[in-house]
Amino acid sequence: MENKIAVLSREVANRIAAGEVVERPASILKELLENAIDAGADELCVDLEQGGCKSIRVVDNGRGIAAGEIGLAFHRHATSKMQSVDDIFHIVTYGFRGEALPSIASVARIEMTTRSRGSLSGCRIVLDGGEIESQQDIGCPEGTAVKVTHIFDHVPARKKFLKSVAAEQGACMEVLVRIALNRPDIRLVVTSNGREVLRVPHTAELSERLALILGEDTAGNMMPIAGRRGDVRLSGFISRPDYSRANTKGYYFFINGRFVRDGLISHAVMTGYRRVIPEKRCPVLVFFLETPPEDVDVNVHPAKTEVRFRNPRDIYDCVVEAIVAKLAAVPGGERGLYGKQPEQMETSYHRRVEEALKRYTLVMGGNRPTYGDREERRQGSSLLNLWCDSVVRQGEETIPDNPSADSPRFSILDYLGQVGATYLIFSGGDKLVVMDQHAAHERILFEKIRSAAQKRTDFQQALLVPEVLSLSPAEYEQFIQSRDILAEAGIDIEPFGGNSLVLKAVPGPLANLSPKQFLPDLIDEVLAGGKTVSSAALKEKLFAVMACKGAVKANHILAADEVKSLCAAMDATPFNATCPHGRPIYLIYHQTDLEKLFKRT
Numbered sequence: 001m002e003n004k005i006a007v008l009s010r011e012v013a014n015r016i017a018a019g020e021v022v023e024r025p026a027s028i029l030k031e032l033l034e035n036a037i038d039a040g041a042d043e044l045c046v047d048l049e050q051g052g053c054k055s056i057r058v059v060d061n062g063r064g065i066a067a068g069e070i071g072l073a074f075h076r077h078a079t080s081k082m083q084s085v086d087d088i089f090h091i092v093t094y095g096f097r098g099e100a101l102p103s104i105a106s107v108a109r110i111e112m113t114t115r116s117r118g119s120l121s122g123c124r125i126v127l128d129g130g131e132i133e134s135q136q137d138i139g140c141p142e143g144t145a146v147k148v149t150h151i152f153d154h155v156p157a158r159k160k161f162l163k164s165v166a167a168e169q170g171a172c173m174e175v176l177v178r179i180a181l182n183r184p185d186i187r188l189v190v191t192s193n194g195r196e197v198l199r200v201p202h203t204a205e206l207s208e209r210l211a212l213i214l215g216e217d218t219a220g221n222m223m224p225i226a227g228r229r230g231d232v233r234l235s236g237f238i239s240r241p242d243y244s245r246a247n248t249k250g251y252y253f254f255i256n257g258r259f260v261r262d263g264l265i266s267h268a269v270m271t272g273y274r275r276v277i278p279e280k281r282c283p284v285l286v287f288f289l290e291t292p293p294e295d296v297d298v299n300v301h302p303a304k305t306e307v308r309f310r311n312p313r314d315i316y317d318c319v320v321e322a323i324v325a326k327l328a329a330v331p332g333g334e335r336g337l338y339g340k341q342p343e344q345m346e347t348s349y350h351r352r353v354e355e356a357l358k359r360y361t362l363v364m365g366g367n368r369p370t371y372g373d374r375e376e377r378r379q380g381s382s383l384l385n386l387w388c389d390s391v392v393r394q395g396e397e398t399i400p401d402n403p404s405a406d407s408p409r410f411s412i413l414d415y416l417g418q419v420g421a422t423y424l425i426f427s428g429g430d431k432l433v434v435m436d437q438h439a440a441h442e443r444i445l446f447e448k449i450r451s452a453a454q455k456r457t458d459f460q461q462a463l464l465v466p467e468v469l470s471l472s473p474a475e476y477e478q479f480i481q482s483r484d485i486l487a488e489a490g491i492d493i494e495p496f497g498g499n500s501l502v503l504k505a506v507p508g509p510l511a512n513l514s515p516k517q518f519l520p521d522l523i524d525e526v527l528a529g530g531k532t533v534s535s536a537a538l539k540e541k542l543f544a545v546m547a548c549k550g551a552v553k554a555n556h557i558l559a560a561d562e563v564k565s566l567c568a569a570m571d572a573t574p575f576n577a578t579c580p581h582g583r584p585i586y587l588i589y590h591q592t593d594l595e596k597l598f599k600r601t
């Protein structure tokens with residue numbers, strides 16, 4: 001075949017751009033909402049059908065588009081937000097690339113009705129698969145209404161990659177939550193399949209809507225934070241030291257009003273919280289960084305969720321300092337609830353900052369990643385992943401090899417005592433046995449819950465006082481969708497009006513536990529479960545979460561008779577060499593091992 005160079009047709013170019021901007025229904029929703037906000041709207045109505053997979057409608061009261069310009073809005077690189085190349089360094093609007101509308105139009109059917117302020121009549125345009133189908137003048141209110149349907153009908157490959165309706169709905173709700181957190185001045189009403197799922201009125205302060213958006217339980221554990229370093233200012237809310245979640249879903253970072261996912265900031269957050277929350281747990285944070293627009297490059301990613309900083313060190317230090325100062329002011333925060341003394345923290349801090357900045361330059365610096373170049377992008381993100389992993393891994397002890405398979409009989413060992421209120425020490429003939437009390441109890445509970453669920457005996461226990469939980473709208477939707485799996489895992493949960501649920505029964509082995517102790521993590525697991533392939537796998541995860549929460553903690557003094565029953569239960573438990581996360585439960589040192597350690601051999 002002759003390889004002739006030819007300029008791509010408009011249609012193909014738009015379709016390619018769409019591949020990057022329009023990944024899933026939630027990304028369409030995001031672009032439509034950002035356009036509305038850029039148009040100065042302070043009232044937004046959103047209707048979703050089937051989690052946005054069937055249709056997405058956004059109505060705003062913004063300044064609208066003049067009838068003569070409506071066709072232009074669907075041209076690639078047509079924007080009202082930038083005139084010259086210098087503007088790219090002072091971007092204050094969400095949009096500026098002029099790509100969203102033509103991209104959406106190329107992969108779906110889009111109807112737009114709009115009337116600009118002061119015009120006598122409005123205008124309606126319909127495009128399908130990128131082609132204008134009709135355009136006419138029409139009477140309508142000021143502002144713009146956009147409806148997108150037949151999403152990915154022309155791109156079957158994309159359609160195949162859509163996740164479950166629940167997962168797509170969750171992603172759409174997440175987009176809405178970000179806007180609601182970012183802009184308390186905007187009124188937002190959202191319906192899903194005709195049912196109202198979110199309504200947030202205009203408020204002056206974020207604090208007034210935090211509970212509506214994040215759910216009362218989370219909001220009740222947040223405290224305000226503020227900080228400043230050089231040109232960087234920080235404000236917002238962070239969670240109390242005694243509250244944590246299993247993953248980083250509660251990270252809401254906004255840079256100059258733009259939601260971003262940023263590894264450098266996440267790292268700074270972990271550094272700030274390191275002393276006070278347990279390893280591998282994550283706080284919830286809603287914070288806003290303000291920096292002169294010329295100090296952030298937002299033109300790094302088509303969906304603009306990644307940015308590049310000119311002064312990463314200021315950003316990093318600002319975040320850590322503000323968090324550390326706030327947490328230190330919490331009673332008991334000075335020494336930290338977990339982990340290290342402040343002095344120890346000081347020395348490791350500088351090393352960690354250096355490391356984080358080095359990685360940052362590795363990922364973002366030098367050559368800017370050019371989007372469109374998939375190879376480079378993949379590399380960029382895998383580096384980021386590596387980095388995020390290493391954040392978690394830092395400080396984690398190396399895991400010793402699996403202990404020998406022939407498990408001792410624990411109830412016949414002599415109990416010698418407890419070390420650090422965490423490890424139980426036994427002797428048995430020529431062996432010294434060290435057991436991790438939390439890991440042991442975790443495995444015991446896990447097996448109990450699992451077999452109860454299988455045999456349906458002692459499977460469920462009704463709570464004397466049913467527990468009401470208020471969730472965020474996004475969490476609520478996904479939780480309701482997962483009701484069946486939860487029921488199989490022994491959890492009976494029912495809608496309770498608004499975004500509240502009532503918990504009526506829990507698995508028998510957990511009956512003595514307060515639901516507050518395990519529900520937040522269960523929610524995290526269910527929410528993450530949108531991606532899990534099988535319900536069986538999700539169920540196992542739920543068992544593991546419940547077992548972990550129900551198990552006796554490290555740093556807890558055990559009475560001798562408690563140790564005795566733990567040992568008896570260990571003897572009756574299968575798979576008792578490792579905890580459900582795969583960590584060893586006990587270590588055995590034979591006399592010969594001790595002799596080696598004492599250099600007798």
Ligand code: ADP
Pocket residue numbers: 031035036038039060062063064065073074078079080081094095096097098099100101102144
């Ligand atoms: P960008 O937002 O990057 O400028 P878009 O393709 O998203 O590009 O939109 C193109 C143009 O259409 C915008 O610059 C704006 O002038 C106009 N526009 C789009 N949506 C709206 C809206 N809801 N209200 C007013 N104008 C809009």
Ligand code: MG
Pocket residue numbers: 031034035094095096098100101
């Ligand atoms: Mg736009």
